Amino acid sequence: MNACDIVIIGGGPAGLAAAESAFKAGVTDIMILERDSRLGGILNQCIHNGFGLHTFREELTGPEYASRYERKIRELGIPYSTETMVTDLGTDESGDKLITCMNRQRGMYRIKARALILAMGCRERPRGAVNTPGYRGAGVFSAGTAQLYVNIHGYMPGKTVVIVGSGDIGLIMARRMTLEGAKVRMVVEIMDHSGGLKRNIIQCLNDFGIPLKLSHTVTEIRGKDRVEGVVVASVDERRRPIPGTEEYVECDTVLYSVGLIPENELTRKLGAGIDDKTGGPVVKADLELSIPGVFACGNVLHVHDIVDHVSEESAHAGENAAAYIRDGRVPEGAGGYVDSEEKNVYRPGENEDRLTCIMCPNGCELTAVKDDDGKVKVSGNRCPKGVRYATEELTAPRRIVTTTVKLEGGGIEALPVKTDRTIPKDKISDVIKELTGVSVTVPVSTGDVIIHDIAGTGADIIAGTDITADTDID
Amino acid sequence: MYDVAVIGGGVVGCTVARFLSKYELKICLLERGTDICEGTSKANSGIIHGGYDAAGGSLKAKLNVRGSRMMEELSLKLSFAYKRNGSLVICRSGQDAGMLQTLYERGVTNGVSGLRIIDKDEIRSMEPNINAAVEKALYVPTGAIADPFMMTVAMAENAAVNGVEFMLRSEVIDIERDDTEYVITTGSGEIRARYVINAAGVYADRIHSMVSRTPVSIRAVKGEYCLFDKEAGGLVSHTLFQLPSEKGKGILVTPTVHGNLMAGPTAITVDDKEGVDTTAAGLKEVLDTAAMSVIGMPSGKVITSFAGLRAKEAGGDFIIAFAADSDNFMDIAGIDSPGLSAAPAIGEYVAELLGRRMDLKEKSGFVEEREAIPSIADASDAERQALIESDPAFANVICRCELVTEAEILEAIRRPVGARTVDAVKRRVRAGMGRCQGGFCSPKVVDILARELGVKPTEILKAGEGSEILKGRNKERPCDTE
Structure with missing residues (x-):
């Protein structure tokens, strides 16, 4: 049986950050187990930007954020095994952890580890979880599934879309579907406010004129073979549909963004307790489960709003696991849980003049008002960049555009690309138009220029990830 | 000819x-x-009934009892999941306990073996989560569940x-x-x-x-069902029926052969023979009625709901x-x-x-048995090792919830009457049957089907004609910003 000091299950943002910090804390005998064919986890399909302001002090796309960590893992020489599924977990009488794995090369095998870090992430709640009545034809997808089809496979799951749920994934997909050529009819939210970031309401819905229907829900899906439309109704304060408010909305696709659940099937095999509220394992302040030497971090522990917090929390888990190996215990006051402060959610009529500055990780909450002369008054900023940001956002907003182009010659058929700098918001459709029909052949490296000076904006379109002919679709 | x-x-x-x-x-x-x-x-309770319900002398009674007796042996010969979990027809306080006696007698007439009417204590020892209002039950030890x-x-x-x-x-x-x-x-x-x-x-x-x-x-009689996460699968071990009425056997609560919990069906006569949509009222009826059988019905653990149509002759x-x-x-x-x-x-x-x-002559060389597609999920570690050695595609997990591998999906496609659609794959190897309902695996299943059938991913159907899953490539239409 193989043995090592720390096994990490999951090679997404949580697992990679944990591996790096454990290594830097002096434990070098580590193995990362990843079931997909590449590291990076869900970030690989999150081709939009907005990641990394806290961790790297710049705005990155998901693949860019992931590749920074992958590079560190490779530079440190930390071993990892992809396309490897963990099928069972247990402990032996000496307290070591037994990890049963399966892959093509080795078949079934076991690793014995002194410490174990659970970093399996989370999964989406499907339509069934909200039990929407109606037909079960094609065209109903979890938002993340649609994101995978579009961003990795390069295929559109639909042309006319209604999105259920205004969490960040739903909002991000509203913009994505629009950019790639679908008509998003509306985003329907059962609560009286959106759980998504206000910035995403602005950049994903308002920029494209997509209506957000608060206090509404889909009460029926029509279309036996393929979705033909949905019935949308207002809900009362107890979230029950109000009779008489029904409206039929034609569409061929319904995307569900109705929450994420930590993926703890393996955790249960260890006999660990699950917290009903978070859906993650019960842990102490230092992220250790009731089983000594087992730690959890990232979305398997609780669902985070931003990946930077996942990385920070997972670095704590890595350090603490290293301390456990070194000293047999985690010191008092070690780092643990990282959660968002209250985030700037969107409620109509509330804080309409508030903006979160994205110029630096301070993330100042700005109040910005444009007077009749078009002059913008800003307060709440901690540095002059805030004034610049708010003025631009209110007078001539600029955006980084992230999108896909067709990729040929490999297993993956879509290449994530982005503008290398912001462009005027009203140029977005021109940029997309110029990219229509563009195709690129593998291999491609991050930063390769695909088109110079797109749509006369002065911005270049650059590749957002590395892809070779061998890169697999997973 | x-x-x-x-x-x-x-x-x-x-x-x-x-x-x-x-x-x-x-x-x-x-x-x-x-x-x-x-x-x-594809949309029924998956119950192998004992045969106490149909009127004596009817074709239903005769064929039910006979079919139920044939089932176990057939399930072994043809490798489909079957489990004799026993069923209980429950009677709550205030309901007509005489009805249980009627069913008992009918069952005896029909030739159903082992029937017993049992009391509260015995019911509770068999089903700890039974609703406290349940007083008596007809125990049907030959009742079973199968994978339809x-x-x-x-x-x-x-x-x-x-x-x-x-x-x-x-x-x-x-x-x-x-x-x-x-x-x-x-x-x-x-x-x-x-x-x-x-x-x-x-x-x-x-x-x-x-x-x-x-x-x-x-006439088509619609039955709606809710299927629950395997986490809830242990809530009951027998199939729990309500007292039957003129509408049918009522809403049952049962474990499935694969370890899920299921509740349903409703019974509403509908005009539309394609009308397999679920309704808010129907799903509510399922959950409300199920709660009268069992305490702690986990309505938050529903993973999907569906409806089927029974063909009822006048x-x-x-x-x-x-x-x-x-x-x-x-x-x-x-x-x-x-x-x-x-x-x-x-x-x-x-x-x-x-x-x-006509003169029916038995064929020489009739193949009586069928082997199941090997299942990684059901295999021991040693069996998994052997399967992966025989074909490394058994190590490529496609459906994470149900642990279904590429090799199993390929075999489902390649067998006689092989799978051609995503739902057909799902029925044969359970990819997409789990708690994420195909969120992770359906893109991979689409890819495997397209590759194996030599067609484009956009041609792959979910189920029926017109149920294409994908609607073309990215950017085939302009970006509509307003």
């Missing part, structure tokens, strides 16, 4: 085809769908191995009598057959009326007979509950009826 054409690829049609494939007959099976098991057979998809697929595969030709996407449009044979016009061409067997489910009346003037009237009993006014045309009509339980006995009975009209 076929000896026998079976119309309908549900559990009845496939089972009849399988039982007839024992004989020297040239048989075809016509199915309008893209796969077998696309109608009632795999039962249908197993019958079809075995029939195909024994020479039955399956013609999918072949809706029967018209049937004419031409001297001693029938000419069947389908959406995909013309078939000639000496005998026609009508196993068309809710459409059995339409098929019947193509050749006969005698009345057969099938007379109430199964109709399995040659049409009076059309030679050699046999109806198998009105097969609502206990149709799944009775299916093997129906197969046997149809062979017997046919044998009275």
